[in-house]
Structure formats: C-alpha cells, structure tokens
Amino acid sequence: MVKPTLIVVGNGMVGYKFCEKLVAKSSAFNIIVFGEEPRPAYDRVHLSEYFNGKTAEDLSLSTNSWYAEHGILLHLGDPVQEINRVDKTVHSLLGITIKYDYLVLATGSSAFLPDIAGVEKEGVFVYRTIEDLELIKAYAAKAKKGAVMGGGLLGLEAAKALMDLGMEETHVIEFAPRLMPRQIDSAGSAILQSKLKELGLNVHLNKSTSYIGGGHKAETLHFNDESLIAIDMLVISAGIRPRDELAKLSGLQVGTRGGIMVNEKMQTSDEAIFAVGECALYEGMIYGLVAPGYEMADIVVSQLTAGGKLFYSYDMSTKLKLIGVDVASFGDAFITEPDCRTIVFEDTHKGIYKRINISTDGKYLLGGILIGDADAYNILLQTVN
Secondary structure (H helix, E strand, C coil): CCCCEEEEECCCHHHHHHHHHHHHHCCCCEEEEECCCCCCCECCCCHHHHHHCCCHHHHECCCHHHHHHCCCEEECCCCEEEEECCCCEEEECCCCEEECCEEEECCCEEECCCCCECCCCECEEECCCHHHHHHHHHHHCCCCEEEEECCCHHHHHHHHHHHHCCCCEEEEECCCCCCCCCCCCHHHHHHHHHHHHHCCEEEECCCCEEEEECCCECCEEEECCCCEEECCEEEECCCEEECCHHHHHCCCCECCCCCEEECCCCECCCCCEEECHHHEEECCEECCCHHHHHHHHHHHHHHHCCCCCCCCCCCCCEEEEECCEEEEEEECCCCCCCCCEEEEEEECCCCEEEEEEECCCCCCEEEEEEECCCCCHHHHHHHEC
C-alpha cells in the first residue's frame, strides 16, 4: 500500500516537534519537510545563550541524520513558494514540485519591523535567528553603546545579549508605560525595572521612536518627545508577525491582523491543510510561546492518527530568568478587584514582588505575578482553578 504523503512547511521548533510526535506514533506517512533556514531545527527560546559560549550545534534540536533515520526527507534552505490546492502540490524555491495528501504549515513568525525612518541603516538588526545573532556579535565587536527597541520578553533577552557582548551602555526602549506589559502589572514592572537598573541596564518607557539618525550608520535614536540617545547599534525586538504569506497566496482564510485561521482540529479553511505554532490563528489569538505550539502539533498528530484530541485554549503561564531576575506570571494575572481579591507582598529593598489573585469568596486561586523570587511558581500554578 502506498503511504499518503505529508508535507511539513517550516522546520522550526514546532515543525520539528510535530515530526517527532508523528513518527513516535505512526509509520503510516511519507513525510517531507521544507525548511527556510540552512540548518535543522534549533532552540530559539534560548538563543541568548549563544552569547554565553553555546554554539549553533549546542542549540540544535536534531541532526540531519535523525530525519534520515526516521524516513523523513528534509530540504533545508529551500522554502515552499507556492501551494496549488487544486492539484495538491507544493513548489519550492529551488524548483522542487511535490504532490501532497496532507499539508502542515509551521511557518512560524518573523520579527516585526516598525515603519521608522532610518531602519535600513547599518548597525540596525533584528533578533530572531542564529544568523541574526552572528551578525549582531560581529558588529558588537566595534560598538560601545547598544539599544534594544522593545521591552517585552524577547527585547529583554536581546538586552542581556548586548550586555554579555560587553557594551559600555545598554538601553531598552519601550513604547508602553512599563516593561513586559503583557505579562506583569505596573507594580511588578517597577520592581523589575529597579533590579535591571542595578545590573546596569538603562530603561526608557513611554518612548515612541520618530527616526534613527546618522549617516549610513545608526548613530542616534530620536523620540517623539524630542529627546534622543546616542547609539552605535540597535536591535529591534518590537513584536512578531505570523508568517501567513504562503497561506494568503493559496487562498486560505487569514485573520484581518494576520495569522492562518484554524479550527479546534488545527485545520485551515482547507481540510487537508493544518497550521500550527505562531502562524496559526485560533479564535482571534496568536499564541506566541512554544508550549502551545507543541500542543497544536500534538492535536494534528492526533487528528492524523484517528485520535480525537482538540484544541480549545492554552494556559500562557510562564516562568523565566531575565538578566538574572526571576519573573513569572500564571493563571489570570491581570484580573482586578472587585472581580477578585488581591494579596500583595512587596520588598523593594530585596527587589521582590508577589501578587496573587483569589476569588471573592476566598476559595480559589485565580492567578498571580512573581518578581525576584519565583520559587513558589510550580505549586501555585498547580493550585490555579
């Protein structure tokens, strides 16, 4: 019996995890993977460790031989350019055309580049791939003042990278009135900011960049309030955009703000095509963490192997160490009184902030935020109702 052909478009963390889960469960498919980057899947979550001495090989999640051993045909450096849904074929950049029975889009996301004058200047980088990091590392060797545009998770990771590269000055520019506006509240952000300041990071909040000054190189950042800072290099980490261009070209339904629309089975508007990870839009939401992407991959494996698993939502709780500072949020972190009762512990001297939200009757833990000391994260997460 001829095996059905399953093509995976994208070889990032989620695309690789899908392959890993599928081959562990079934050998009934002829699997072909197309990856845009020149290397197999690697750990994008821990990219900043590249500046602490880890190599691209250390960050790698797999090897070329793993794919071969599991009967997966891997095409690297060869992104799919076109999907013909009538003939059920894909066509790649290097001219390969293959017919599919099932297609999994794991195209991920790209770094959002704001429409700011001067963004094309030398010394301006994005923080997304190992190739980006190599360019940043090489340029940093002749730079003393670095800045990062974006005070979210990735932005603070990028700031740590610049500090690790020996910048005399490192600045973080955030448009919102606080750091990590999607994960922590104002009080927690103030504690985090003070801790980061102690570590030598300069934080600029409520800043809208008007243009990047200098000749052919980035030399200054100018803001709408007419202030400016001198820089030698700029790393932009101002959010992500789902990679849905291929889906749009093939006529699949996408969201008005981007993202490939999927149902609870991770099926797109074409039932033979699935989408997983940061390119997928489920009920108006793009899940920007890797864990929900892995769950989506598991859903598709279940659907392809006669399972009944469905995707309804995913807990976006997270715990990490940012520039040496513990940061965690879990459950419904932003619910406020009178919809809940809030208990806050704050020690500004030690840089510790803890907030938990409980139901108004005091019976249930709803969520919370931990800064500076996240030892209780796991037990609190398990207790959330």
